[in-house]
Every structure is written in structure tokens, then in C-alpha cells.
Amino acid sequence: MDSPVLESRKQQSITGTIMTDLEFVVPDFSTVRYPVNVVADMLNVSVPSIKKYEKDMGLEVERQSTGVQSRRYSLENIFDIAAHRRTSGLIKPLNRPITLTVHVKKGGVAKTTLAVNLAIQLSLAGYKTLLVDNDPQGDATSMLSFDPDLSVAELEEMGHPASRAVELHFGHLFKFGGAFSGHDLKDVIKKPFGENGLHLIPADESLDDLNVALTNANNSDFRFGLLIEQSRKGKLKNCDLSGYDFIIFDCPPSSTVAARNALVACDYIVTPVRMDRLSVKGLSRLTQSLSVFEEDYNRAPTPIVVPTMFQKNRPRTQRNLAMLMQHFNTRVTDVRLHHSEDYPKAMDEGYPVSIWKGASPAIRNEFRDLATEIIQRIIADVGER
Numbered sequence: 001m002d003s004p005v006l007e008s009r010k011q012q013s014i015t016g017t018i019m020t021d022l023e024f025v026v027p028d029f030s031t032v033r034y035p036v037n038v039v040a041d042m043l044n045v046s047v048p049s050i051k052k053y054e055k056d057m058g059l060e061v062e063r064q065s066t067g068v069q070s071r072r073y074s075l076e077n078i079f080d081i082a083a084h085r086r087t088s089g090l091i092k093p094l095n096r097p098i099t100l101t102v103h104v105k106k107g108g109v110a111k112t113t114l115a116v117n118l119a120i121q122l123s124l125a126g127y128k129t130l131l132v133d134n135d136p137q138g139d140a141t142s143m144l145s146f147d148p149d150l151s152v153a154e155l156e157e158m159g160h161p162a163s164r165a166v167e168l169h170f171g172h173l174f175k176f177g178g179a180f181s182g183h184d185l186k187d188v189i190k191k192p193f194g195e196n197g198l199h200l201i202p203a204d205e206s207l208d209d210l211n212v213a214l215t216n217a218n219n220s221d222f223r224f225g226l227l228i229e230q231s232r233k234g235k236l237k238n239c240d241l242s243g244y245d246f247i248i249f250d251c252p253p254s255s256t257v258a259a260r261n262a263l264v265a266c267d268y269i270v271t272p273v274r275m276d277r278l279s280v281k282g283l284s285r286l287t288q289s290l291s292v293f294e295e296d297y298n299r300a301p302t303p304i305v306v307p308t309m310f311q312k313n314r315p316r317t318q319r320n321l322a323m324l325m326q327h328f329n330t331r332v333t334d335v336r337l338h339h340s341e342d343y344p345k346a347m348d349e350g351y352p353v354s355i356w357k358g359a360s361p362a363i364r365n366e367f368r369d370l371a372t373e374i375i376q377r378i379i380a381d382v383g384e385r
């Protein structure tokens with residue numbers, strides 16, 4: 001998934017050259033500002049509501065220094081408003097916390113894009129969301145401005161904050177033999193948009209060590225599920241996950257032990273499907289593996305199938321969609337994610353597309369509407385408090 005800019009940076013860092021931001025655009029999420037109409041769109045509320053929340057919260061929003069001095073909201077402001085809607089009772093918590101695993105045994109089909117943007121949208125909708133990067137490639141980690149490839153020393157040498165480095169991953173929450181000693185959750189978590197934005201457990205290639213440790217452990221496929229269950233009940237001193245409404249795992253395309261763990265641990269398998277023949281055909285394999293899964297593990301996570309890279313008015317797209325509906329029927333979301341150049345452009349600027357200022361509102365809002373639909377589906381299954 002590396003963009004050309006990223007590649008050029010990696011090659012140069014091997015030669016020890018000090019990088020500049022021209023070679024690799026590193027976004028600083030704390031500096032971007034949004035006008036009030038975009039904020040209203042992102043939070044799916046009216047402009048007067050935003051102003052009311054701001055007043056209720058006593059929130060100080062920066063003003064443009066010239067001209068009409070209109071308000072300019074930071075991402076932190078926006079996520080704080082989302083959290084305020086929840087604390088003031090406008091958003092009800094779900095009846096029980098939910099784990100989603102984004103999975104399909106295929107690369108380049110928008111899994112990571114979906115996992116990251118869905119996590120962002122769930123937190124904008126007021127739900128406390130933890131995204132776990134479960135892929136040693138660390139693409140979700142990179143998409144959220146952290147660096148799975150460089151050490152603290154290398155980042156500092158390049159003039160970037162050390163906090164962008166990845167030192168701990170999901171495996172470090174476990175206590176396994178000698179390798180993992182049960183780190184504190186607070187040391188493992190990153191908060192790219194402040195306290196009220198999504199929380200991220202990053203990954204880098206050392207996540208492979210977790211696969212080795214899991215393979216050698218008892219009940220090797222059940223470890224994630226056990227950790228989540230115990231930590232939600234407050235039984236683990238180092239790791240309290242009880243505050244999260246949603247935990248989302250972004251998985252690699254291959255079936256690693258860690259990926260299997262995320263499947264066993266989840267309530268819903270979220271599967272993006274491109275509207276081409278091979279991707280749609282590949283889904284009959286998913287149906288089969290779900291039934292084998294049920295036999296092996298005695299549980300059946302619910303699939304949520306999301307059509308992606310959708311191109312309207314193409315007969316081929318319509319045919320493939322019809323085939324998808326045949327297989328998965330009501331499990332296919334009504335919201336489709338359309339194919340758009342906004343995705344690679346957002347990535348070049350280092351932003352997830354659904355919060356990229358340059359994105360067309362239609363593309364940005366697709367993820368918001370998808371999150372709304374997924375929340376509705378889950379509420380229909382489990383209810384809310």
C-alpha cells in the first residue's frame with residue numbers, strides 16, 4: 001500500500017540521509033482547521049446545534065484572524081463535541097460492547113481504509129472506539145500518522161516527534177512466557193486526535209513475534225477473545241478495555257494466528273468487497289469458511305458486507321452486485337463506497353479520506369453514512385441502554 005512518496009523516503013533512510021517533509025508529507029493532525037459547515041456535516045447535525053453544544057461545553061474555538069473571523073475547528077474540537085453529545089445523553093450507549101474484525105483473505109481491497117475510516121466515524125458518532133492494527137505491515141498505523149518503520153532516534157534525527165514511533169503493539173498487553181510481560185494499556189495506546197478521538201493500538205513488523213508466541217501457546221486461537229473478555233470485566237490489572245463501545249481489528253490478508261484470533265473474538269466480520277468478478281467469487285469461500293468456523297469454534301460472527309470501489313452505471317458492477325446480494329442478501333450494506341481519486345489524493349497528504357479537507361463532500365459523507373447504517377444494524381441486534 002506504500003505510496004511512492006513513502007518508498008522514496010525509505011530508500012533514502014537506508015543511506016542515512018536526513019529527510020525533509022518535501023519527500024514525505026507527514027501530517028500534523030493538530031494543525032488542520034475546518035469551517036463550521038463541514039463540522040456540521042461530519043457530526044451529522046445542524047450548524048445552530050454545533051453553536052449550542054459549543055456554548056454548553058464552554059468550548060473556545062479559534063477564529064480566523066482576518067475578514068469575517070469565522071470559527072475554525074480543530075479535529076480535537078470536533079471529537080470533543082462528539083463526546084459531549086454522548087455525555088449529555090444525545091447518544092445512548094449500546095447494550096453491550098462490540099468487537100468488529102475487518103477481514104477478507106485478499107490484499108488491496110480497502111480493508112485498512114475501511115477499518116480506519118469506520119473507527120473515525122464511530123468516534124464522531126460519539127462511541128468510544130479502539131482500533132487495533134493487527135497487521136505487521138502497520139498500514140492502519142501509517143494511515144494515522146505514526147511510523148512503523150523508523151525508530152525514535154531516526155525520527156528525532158529527522159526532526160519528527162518521538163511519539164510517532166511504534167514501540168509497543170497489541171501483543172504487549174499479553175503475558176506469554178518470556179516474550180510479553182503485560183504492559184500497561186496506557187503505554188500501548190496512541191491518541192492521534194486527542195482523548196475523545198479514536199484510540200489506536202499500533203503495529204509494526206515485530207507483531208510477527210506475537211504470531212510465534214500464539215502458535216506456541218495453549219488455546220492459541222482464543223487468546224484475543226479471552227483477553228478482551230477478562231479486561232472488559234476488569235479482571236486484568238494492566239489492561240482495562242471496559243470503556244470502549246467498539247473494538248475494531250484491522251487484519252492482514254493472510255490467515256495468521258493473530259488474524260484467526262481476531263475472527264474468533266469478534267461479534268461481526270466486516271468484509272469490503274470490490275465489484276469485480278474475482279472478489280465476488282472469492283466470497284463464496286467466505287460463506288464456506290464461516291460455516292466451518294461455526295463447527296470448529298461453536299460460534300458464528302455476523303458478516304457485514306460492504307461494496308467498495310463501486311462504479312455506478314457499469315453493467316459489470318450491477319451483475320457483480322446482484323451476485324453479491326444472492327450470497328449475502330440482507331448482510332450487504334445499503335451504503336456503497338464509490339471508487340474515487342480522493343482516496344489516493346488523501347493518502348498522499350497523509351489523511352484518512354473521511355477527514356480530508358480536500359475530499360468531495362459526497363465521498364467524505366459515505367463513511368459517515370456507512371457508520372450510521374452499521375450502528376443501526378448493531379442496535380437492531382443488541383439494543384441500546
Ligand SMILES: Nc1ncnc2c1ncn2[C@@H]1O[C@H](COP(=O)(O)OP(=O)(O)O)[C@@H](O)[C@H]1O
Binds near residue numbers: 114
Ligand atoms: N473507494 C476507493 N476508491 C479508490 N481507491 C480506493 C478506494 N478504497 C481504497 N482505495 C485505495 O486502495 C488501496 C488499497 O487500500 P487498503 O485499504 O490499503 O487495502 P487492504 O487493507 O485491503 O490491503 C489504497 O491505495 C487505497 O487508497
Ligand SMILES: [Mg+2]
Binds near residue numbers: 112251
Ligand atoms: Mg490492509
